[in-house]
Amino acid sequence: MIKLGLIGFPLGHSFSKNYYLKKFESEAIENVEYDLYSIEDINLFQDLFGNDDKFKGFNVTIPHKQSVIDFIDELSIEAKEIGAVNCITIHRKDEKVSLKGYNTDAFGFERSLTPLLENHHQRALVLGNGGAAKAVLYTLTKLGISYSIVSRSSENGDMTYSELNQETIANHTLIINCSPVGTFPDIDKCPDIPYEYITDKHLLYDLIYNPEETLFLKHGRARKANTKNGYEMLLLQAEKNWEIWKNNF
Template identity: 50%
Template sequence: MRLFGLIGMPLAQSFSKKYFTEKFEKEGIADSMYELFPLEEIHQLSDLLLRHSNLEGLNVTIPYKEQVLPYLHAIDEEAKAIGACNCIKIKDGKLTGFNTDAPAFRESLLQQLQPHHNKALVLGTGGAAKAVVHVLRGLGIPFTYVSRSSGSGLVYEELSREIMEEYPLIINTTPLGSFPKVDTAPAIPYEYLTERHYLYDLVYNPAKTLFLQQGEERGATIKNGYEMLVGQAELSWKIWNT
């Protein structure tokens, strides 16, 4: 039996196992299983690989997309440029890292992107944010990070009306608003949003987070992370089978 899975913490609300289990059933893929492997610490990956010698591929989620890099034997050029890995191919005991977040995000973002969405605020600075800014650089869209503490970019308290007008594309890469903490949202000044804004949330559960709800109420274009998740999952499956 071919084995694939997801590492991260926590994984209780994971999209991946349900998606791949349904995919295997629907497409008649009888020789494959997808399991969740919650890891308290990234160093537990070594034990996981010893326990499951039939593992052929792993997806990587919060908080290990960057921490997993030292455990890889090789890394794809795009994942290396991003500095984050969310997909690992395992063959002959060797781990090769890829980033399927970036191409999946790019394809999803472009579907509703308009010419005036020409500057972006990226909320959060983790591994998912790295994939997002890699895509923005490729599209020639200037961006600024926004986080709770100073260091890179802006802090939330600095978001004025002028800044919100200057940056019509706002991308949430944080887990704020995801189930079960659905009453949370990034602390941007929502009162300055207009129909010229495009709010993209990497969160997919719930389908319409508080972040997206508040944007929609003010006429903004909104999109959640479901398409991106499906895209990165399918790209991972392609990598594991080539």
């Protein structure tokens, strides 16, 4: 039996567990199980895989995407540059155990974004500067798209929400919400930007996938902007995780 799992805290409803269990069933993948491991203290992580050699890999979610790096022996190029890990493989040789960390969020974001990009999408506004933004910023740099980070505090970004005006919105036709504002159950909330300046030249991308259409995206659609939620990004990174793990079985 091969064990895979998700570590984070707290862990409520998990997309990952449902996704992989359905995948295993539909594709007749046997002898692989996936479960949730709610770990508040990241120092408990080593006991989890260290005492059970059936573990071959993990997903990592908040709040451990950065702190787990202390337990990683090798980082992929993108994980090193982003400074966050959401996928881990466990390698065992003789009695030595080594871990490699990856960031597949960047892969999922890039693959889901690029088909929507047009020539005029040269500058982006990134709403929020938390952990979710790290893979986004890495991808924008890779794609040659300049960006400005919008935060509630001037210390955490290039500008604050109150500084956004018509000129700023006009000059940034790609707007990406990396904040949790608008996530279920707070579906009546959205980032505080001047939506009246959004046009049909804009692309609004929300990392949130629940609800399917956030208020942020509704405002964009009302102004004829192209819109995209984070669900495809989630699917793409999940499949990339499986590809990475499978090569380690």
